[in-house]
Amino acid sequence: ETGVTQTPRHLVMGMTNKKSLKCEQHLGHNAMYWYKQSAKKPLELMFVYNFKEQTENNSVPSRFSPECPNSSHLFLHLHTLQPEDSALYLCASSQEGRNHNEQFFGPGTRLTVL
C-alpha cells in the first residue's frame, strides 16, 4: 500500500453518463495529481493541485473537471466522455518543498467508455 487510494477501481460508462473518480491520500502531502495512462504511451499529466489550488492544467478537455476540496482528497468529474478517453486514471501525491519530488501513486481507476 502506498497510502493513496482510488475508487472505483473499475468503471464502465456510456458517453452520456456523468461519473466521478475519487482519490484520497493518507500521507499528509500537500500536492496531488491526476494522470492518464493509455496503452503503450507515457503517463500524461492532466492536473496538479498544490495546497488545494490548481496549478496546472495540461490542455485537458473540459469534459474532465477536477475538484480538490482539501489537501487529502481529489476528484475527477467525468461527463460526455468519448471512447478514446478509455484508459487507466492514476492519482498521485507528493510533498512539495522537499529536495526531490517523489510522487506516490494510487492503484488507478480502469475506465472504459462505451
Added chain:
Amino acid sequence: GESVGLHLPTLSVQEGDNSIINCAYSNSASDYFIWYKQESGKGPQFIIDIRSNMDKRQGQRVTVLLNKTVKHLSLQIAATQPGDSAVYFCAGVDSWGKLQFGAGTQVVVTP
C-alpha cells in the same frame, strides 16, 4: 521540451540473470531522474532516483547509471526474480518538479 523514452518495449530475462533497462532523454535540464516499477493492476511504485550530478547510485539489488554525455540512464536489476516482472518507467524531473515519463519497458522473467 523534454523527451524521455525507452529503447526496448519488452525485455525477457531468465530468473537469476541480471536485467538492464535503458532510457534516453533529450533535454539535459533535468535535476534528477526516477525509476518506477508498475506491476499489473497497480500504480507505479518508486524504485530509485539519481541526481543529475551523480553517475551511479545503488539500492537493494538495483543500480542506476547516468551518462550525461550521451543523455542515457539505465536500471540494472541483479539476480532477477519472478516478482520483478513488471513495467519499468524512467522519469525526468525538471527544476519545477514536473515529471516526464517514458513509455515503459515490460520486463518478463522466465523460469
